Amino acid sequence: MERRVRALRTVLAEKGYIDPAALDVLIDTYERKTGPRNGARVVARAWVDAEFRNWLLRDATAAIASLGYTGRQGEHMVALENTASCHNLVVCTLCSCYPWPVLGLPPTWYKSAPYRARAVKDPRGVLADFGIRLPESTEIRVWDSTAEVRYLVIPQRPPGTDTLSEEQLAACVTRDSMIGTGLARPP
Ligand SMILES: [Co+2]
Incomplete structure (x- = not known):
């Protein structure tokens, strides 16, 4: 795969369809500037700052920006x-x-047909596959992303984290917990 990508990149650059420098900026962006650490900082801020949390729930785009x-x-x-x-x-x-x-590029399973179909038909089964068992009394709401709207789940703050700094709290926030297929982990 790596060789194929390199060959494609060479051909496209030689034909003048892509600018290798622009490609480097894009790759750098998705490797280092985006990713779940960003979302984790948003969640940690919401956990410690009630005003920010309210803003996030009201207008997530602005609060995240x-x-x-x-x-x-x-x-x-x-x-x-x-x-x-x-x-x-x-x-x-x-x-x-x-x-x-806020989350970077999606994991492979997120793009897979079984996840996309089963998340709707059997969300509890999907959660069980991820090792999550919620009480029957907990309602599960499934949200279907579109080309317009993207969702960020704010997981529940783990117990015993009252004394943690915002940065330490962010370390408790996993990628999956912000998709809803996981929970924030204890420190
Ligand atoms: Co889509």
Whole structure:
């Protein structure tokens, strides 16, 4: 695969279809500037700052942009807060829509047909596959991403984290917990 990519890149550059320098900027962006660490900082801020949390729930796009996370596939963000009574799970049933600025590029399973179909039909079964068992009393809401709207799940803050700094809290926030296929982990 690597060789194929390199060959394609060479041909496209030789034909003048792509600018290798521009490609380097793009690759750098997706390797280093976006990714789940961004989303984790958003969640940690929401956990420690009630005003920010309220803003995030009201206008996620603006609240997230205030931390510097903007760009393609993050233009219309909606934040979904998990509670003891309601667990949110995000899928894109049509393709693989995903909030790039806060989570980076989607994991392979997110793009797979089984996940996309089963997340809707059997969300509890999907969660069980990820090792998550929620009480029957917890409602599971499934959100279908579109080309317009992208979702960020705010997982529940783990117990015993009262004394942690915002940075330490961010380390508890996993990528999957922001998709809804996981929970924030204890420190
Ligand atoms: Co899609």
